[in-house]
Amino acid sequence: MTDRVAAEPQEAWRPSSVQLERDEWRRRRTIRSAAIAAGSTLFLLGAIGGAVVSSPGWDRVRETYFSWDKAVSSFPAVLDGLWLNIRVMVVCWILILLLSLTVAVVRTLRGPVAFPLRLLGTAYVDVFRGLPLLLVIFLLGFGGPALSLQGLPTSPLFWGGAALVLSYSAYVAEVFRAGIESVHPSQRLAGRSLGLSYGQTLRHVVLPQAWRRVIPPLMNDLVSLQKDSGLIAVLGVTDAIRKAQIETALDFNYTPYVVAGVLFCCLTIPMARLTDRYARKKGYHGAGGHL
Amino acid sequence: MSTPRHSPPPLRSPEQRRGDPATSELLSLKSVRKCFGDNVVLRDVDLTVEPGQCVVLIGASGSGKSTLLRCVNLLEVVDDGVITFDGRDITDPRVDGDDVRSRMGMVFQAYNLFPHLDVIGNVTLALRLVHDVPADEARARGLAMLERVGLAEKAKARPDDLSGGQQQRVAIARALVANPRLMLLDEVTSALDPELVGEVLDLLTELKGEGVTMLLNTHEMGFARDVADRVCFLHDGHIHEQGSPEQVLGDPQQERTRTFLSRIRAS
Numbered sequence: 001m002t003d004r005v006a007a008e009p010q011e012a013w014r015p016s017s018v019q020l021e022r023d024e025w026r027r028r029r030t031i032r033s034a035a036i037a038a039g040s041t042l043f044l045l046g047a048i049g050g051a052v053v054s055s056p057g058w059d060r061v062r063e064t065y066f067s068w069d070k071a072v073s074s075f076p077a078v079l080d081g082l083w084l085n086i087r088v089m090v091v092c093w094i095l096i097l098l099l100s101l102t103v104a105v106v107r108t109l110r111g112p113v114a115f116p117l118r119l120l121g122t123a124y125v126d127v128f129r130g131l132p133l134l135l136v137i138f139l140l141g142f143g144g145p146a147l148s149l150q151g152l153p154t155s156p157l158f159w160g161g162a163a164l165v166l167s168y169s170a171y172v173a174e175v176f177r178a179g180i181e182s183v184h185p186s187q188r189l190a191g192r193s194l195g196l197s198y199g200q201t202l203r204h205v206v207l208p209q210a211w212r213r214v215i216p217p218l219m220n221d222l223v224s225l226q227k228d229s230g231l232i233a234v235l236g237v238t239d240a241i242r243k244a245q246i247e248t249a250l251d252f253n254y255t256p257y258v259v260a261g262v263l264f265c266c267l268t269i270p271m272a273r274l275t276d277r278y279a280r281k282k283g284y285h286g287a288g289g290h291l
Numbered sequence: 292m293s294t295p296r297h298s299p300p301p302l303r304s305p306e307q308r309r310g311d312p313a314t315s316e317l318l319s320l321k322s323v324r325k326c327f328g329d330n331v332v333l334r335d336v337d338l339t340v341e342p343g344q345c346v347v348l349i350g351a352s353g354s355g356k357s358t359l360l361r362c363v364n365l366l367e368v369v370d371d372g373v374i375t376f377d378g379r380d381i382t383d384p385r386v387d388g389d390d391v392r393s394r395m396g397m398v399f400q401a402y403n404l405f406p407h408l409d410v411i412g413n414v415t416l417a418l419r420l421v422h423d424v425p426a427d428e429a430r431a432r433g434l435a436m437l438e439r440v441g442l443a444e445k446a447k448a449r450p451d452d453l454s455g456g457q458q459q460r461v462a463i464a465r466a467l468v469a470n471p472r473l474m475l476l477d478e479v480t481s482a483l484d485p486e487l488v489g490e491v492l493d494l495l496t497e498l499k500g501e502g503v504t505m506l507l508n509t510h511e512m513g514f515a516r517d518v519a520d521r522v523c524f525l526h527d528g529h530i531h532e533q534g535s536p537e538q539v540l541g542d543p544q545q546e547r548t549r550t551f552l553s554r555i556r557a558s
């Protein structure tokens with residue numbers, strides 16, 4: 001019990017020669033390993049680069065896919081399209097989180113009273129996980145406006161977004177459900193034993209723990225949504241991909257697609273790094289140590 | 292869920308807490324039965340706990356001690372029998388279980404602290420959510436309770452960063468902070484070294500002095516002898532013998548009790 005042991009004076013400690021020798025060895029090994037890793041990576045990249053550049057078709061490929069002038073001239077249009085992707089993604093993501101969390105909670109309800117709700121939740125998840133996203137986009141994108149429902153817009157952007165939300169929520173609901181069920185039942189018992197209601201236990205005990213565990217898979221789905229938001233281009237929505245397509249059609253130079261690809265990566269990569277940091281900071285981890 | 296179920300129980304003096312001797316028992320179990328599938332875990336359990344008393348359950352591993360405490364806390368639904376608490380039949384399905392549980396404090400065998408909350412968050416959660424205590428008052432009461440179990444300086448720590456004995460004491464503080472009418476303690480001494488067993492014993496003795504009623508189970512016979520007003524020996528889900536610690540532990544009447552005790556002493 002550390003809290004009952006008087007702290008030893010800190011100044012007294014000097015690393016022993018054994019410890020100094022160990023530290024020195026670890027330091028040298030770290031430097032050597034880093035040097036080997038850097039060297040082999042550089043070699044590999046160099047080899048791949050060399051092979052590509054020295055290939056017979058390289059000059060033509062460089063002209064059609066990596067034309068600097070074309071990149072510069074198409075950049076504003078593609079960037080403008082990307083802005084639409086970003087907005088679609090943000091709005092859809094918020095709706096997806098709300099819908100999927102609701103479905104996940106409904107699917108974890110117990111007791112016969114909740115049976116119809118559970119059935120509905122299960123049916124929804126089964127159907128929308130089974131349907132290819134592109135099919136849902138076509139069905140809703142062309143069928144939705146045809147319904148001319150009162151109060152609902154008929155724009156392809158709206159229906160394309162609705163297709164993304166419905167399709168993705170089915171997947172994300174399963175992620176949430178796995179997270180909820182991964183919280184040990186004893187945590188629920190502890191919450192209830194304090195007098196918290198079912199809902200309070202869910203809200204204050206189970207969901208905060210589940211949430212932390214599902215952040216990495218959720219992030220994965222968010223990155224995936226970012227790419228798939230480009231699929232609504234098939235409905236004629238002018239997003240980054242559609243813009244790139246239009247630019248390409250001018251002179252059959254495919255550089256705008258590469259520009260769009262680079263821009264998509266510029267969005268997703270920082271986000272992935274950010275999540276890693278968040279998960280590490282918020283995560284509680286047992287005595288992992290250096291292992 | 293949104294409306295306050297009741298105001299926080301006022302602090303009572305020991306005399307008041309012990310209640311009117313005429314309406315004696317605080318908790319009573321009559322012919323309680325509990326099964327998990329075909330496994331009959333509790334059968335015909337009769338037990339009473341009077342206000343201010345400390346009743347200790349002993350028995351081999353798997354004899355149903357934890358299950359009995361969970362049934363009293365309404366975390367399990369009994370299959371037969373009646374449990375009355377504070378003069379009310381709490382096995383009646385119309386009873387608000389959350390309200391009953393909010394008036395009991397439960398310490399789990401594995402502590403079950405909330406890993407996503409810090410220590411003070413664990414201790415004050417029920418005060419804030421169930422007893423509608425304002426945040427700053429809840430904090431003050433939580434800190435006072437941590438002070439009492441000797442962990443005030445760990446208020447900001449995460450449960451995972453505490454030693455087993457420290458987690459144990461946080462769990463006791465969490466259960467105690469809302470002034471429960473009855474404390475249920477499942478193996479409070481299982482994770483502790485002998486010195487800490489003594490500390491928890493002191494704490495429980497102190498609580499007893501304040502009139503806190505306790506139902507607990509333990510494998511520590513010395514602990515049982517020191518703290519118990521009554522000892523109940525549970526075997527295969529049935530209470531085979533109960534009485535004063537001197538009688539049950541010192542001069543057991545039943546063959547089973549003698550066997551159990553001699554095995555424990557031998558180990």
Ligand SMILES: Nc1ncnc2c1ncn2[C@@H]1O[C@H](COP(=O)(O)OP(=O)(O)OP(=O)(O)O)[C@@H](O)[C@H]1O
Binds near residue numbers: 330354356357359
């Ligand atoms: N949730 C459950 N589902 C099924 N069986 C259970 C459940 N909880 C307990 N049991 C069974 O009930 C019996 C009694 O368990 P219990 O936890 O009450 O024992 P115990 O006396 O507390 O033992 P220990 O001293 O080891 O803690 C065991 O046979 C156990 O397998």
Ligand SMILES: [Mg+2]
Binds near residue numbers: 357358400477478
């Ligand atoms: Mg037990």
